[in-house]
Amino acid sequence: xxxxxxxxxxxxxxxxxxxxxxxxxxxxxxxxxxxxxxxxxxxxxxxxxxxxxxxxxxxxxxxxxxxxxxxxxxxxxxxxxxxxxxxxxxxxxxxxxxxxxxxxxxxxxxxxxxxxxxxxxxxxxxxxxxxxxxxxxxxxxxxxxxxxxxxxxxxxxxxxxxxxxxxxxxxxxxxxxxxxxxxxxxxxxxxxxxxxxxxxxxxxxxxxxxxxxxxxxxxxxxxxxxxxxxxxxxxxxxxxxxxxxxxxxxxxxxxxxxxxxxxxxxxxxxxxxxxxxxxxxxxxxxxxxxxxxxxxxxxxxxxxxxxxx
Numbered sequence: 001x002x003x004x005x006x007x008x009x010x011x012x013x014x015x016x017x018x019x020x021x022x023x024x025x026x027x028x029x030x031x032x033x034x035x036x037x038x039x040x041x042x043x044x045x046x047x048x049x050x051x052x053x054x055x056x057x058x059x060x061x062x063x064x065x066x067x068x069x070x071x072x073x074x075x076x077x078x079x080x081x082x083x084x085x086x087x088x089x090x091x092x093x094x095x096x097x098x099x100x101x102x103x104x105x106x107x108x109x110x111x112x113x114x115x116x117x118x119x120x121x122x123x124x125x126x127x128x129x130x131x132x133x134x135x136x137x138x139x140x141x142x143x144x145x146x147x148x149x150x151x152x153x154x155x156x157x158x159x160x161x162x163x164x165x166x167x168x169x170x171x172x173x174x175x176x177x178x179x180x181x182x183x184x185x186x187x188x189x190x191x192x193x194x195x196x197x198x199x200x201x202x203x204x205x206x207x208x209x210x211x212x213x214x215x216x217x218x219x220x221x222x223x224x225x226x227x228x229x230x231x232x233x234x235x236x237x238x239x240x241x242x243x244x245x246x247x248x249x250x251x252x253x254x255x256x257x258x259x260x261x262x263x264x265x266x267x268x269x270x271x272x273x274x275x276x277x278x279x280x281x282x283x284x285x286x287x288x289x290x291x292x293x294x295x296x297x298x299x300x301x302x303x304x305x306x307x308x309x
Contacts, residue, residue, distance in 0.1 A: 007304075008275075012046050012058035015299045019044050019059070019281070019292050027283030027291035030263040035160035036066060039265075041283040044292055046300075047202035048277040051213045061202040065280055066157045068262030070205065071139070071195040072122040073239065078142055079116075079125045080231050082132045090180050091116050091124050095242050095249075103170060111178025115242040117260065120171045123181075126191040130183045135191045143198060146208035148220045151200060158197035165193060196262075205268055205278035212236055212258075212270045236270055240308070247287040255297045256307035265290040269297055271306045 023042040031037040047057035079087050096105060096114040106113065106120050113121035129135035136153075143151040161168075172185045172192075181188060200208070210219035212235060216227035227235065239258035244251045244267075251259055257269040257277075265282035267290055277300060281292035301307055 008048060008050075008054070008056040009058075011300065011303050012048070012056050014303065015046060015296050016044065016058040018299060019296055022292055022295070023281070024283075027281075027285055029265070029282045030068075030284060030288075033157070033160050033164060033263070035154075035157040036068075036264060036282070039065070039282045041281075044279075044281040044296070045202040046277070046279045046296055047206045048275050049203075049206045049210045049219065050275045051210070051273060053219070055203065055206070057203050057206075060280070063280075064199045064201045064204075065266060065282070066154055066196065066262075066264035067198050067200050067205065067266050068196045068264040069117065069119075069122070070260050070262040070264075070266050070268055071198050072117050072125070073209065073235070073243075073260045073268065074142060074146075075122065075125050075129060075135075075139060075195055076116045076235065076238070077227055077231075078138055079128050080227060080235070083128060087125075087128060090128075091121050093238060093242075096246060103167070103174065106171065106174055111175045111180040113175070115238060117238065117242045118245075119168055120175060122195075123168065123172050123188060123192050124175060126195065127181045127183050127188045130187060130191060136194050139195055139198070143200070143208055146211065146219060146226070147200065147204040148207060149204060151198060151204065151208075153194050154197045154199040157199075158194045161193040161196055162189070165189065168192065200266075202266075202278040202280050205266060205280075206276050209268045209270065209276040209278070212239075213272055213274055213276050215273075236272060239270065244289050245287050247285075247289055251289075251294070255294070255301055256309045257297065257301065258308065259297070261289045261293070263288050265293060267293045267297065269300075272308065274306060
């Protein structure tokens with residue numbers, strides 16, 4: 001099915017109309033992070049940006065939220081820019097099949113995270129970025145450039161993560177004990193907690209991820225590509241196989257788009273050479289993915305016929 005950009009606004013309006021009656025009916029917000037536990041669950045936003053720059057949005061697309069693990073997509077991008085193939089010396093590229101904060105697999109594999117999108121993998125990426133330079137400044141500069149707007153951390157969320165992130169402390173110290181973390185654990189986790197606390201809305205997120213549908217080309221200007229075509233394909237492949245925690249197989253089966261989700265309720269999806277899509281609804285399903293965000297992506301694929309398969 002071929003669909004033009006003029007058709008996307010009514011498609012998103014239809015999805016918003018179908019999702020609205022379901023708000024507050026199922027799922028739970030991420031209560032283990034106090035700052036996220038206070039977010040009203042009955043919200044839904046959706047936005048997209050096509051590879052040639054057309055945009056559409058509906059619902060609460062302008063409401064900012066904590067992007068949480070969606071940030072792992074962008075720190076991975078930075079790490080690939082700076083480290084290239086060296087990045088994979090300590091990080092795998094396989095689906096985990098376990099919860100995103102699992103310690104068991106990490107012990108079995110001597111401190112090497114299964115992929116960069118589980119917590120251990122993202123902490124390892126944060127460590128590598130700290131060895132390159134001012135990692136927090138780097139990620140904000142990248143996000144602001146890609147979104148074409150100033151992007152900032154949510155200090156309250158970062159502090160809330162640091163105060164309650166016991167399992168992440170355990171993961172980082174565990175990897176340090178295996179010699180897989182170079183820097184002190186404290187600054188590594190400070191970077192990790194801050195990247196998860198990046199505050200954006202759906203439209204900003206769709207813009208920021210748009211390089212993934214443009215073979216790595218920057219969404220807004222003529223500067224060199226954010227990533228090479230090869231790196232972009234690899235990021236999209238990792239999103240498809242590892243981007244939605246241990247639900248990646250179901251997501252590939254039911255939606256058929258590379259996705260990266262976060263426990264703040266946001267999800268980014270990519271249709272290469274066509275568009276990037278961002279959805280947000282805070283209530284999560286049992287795997288930590290936005291319950292209605294996933295429903296919205298299924299509706300989008302059904303209505304447009306867009307899929308990588």
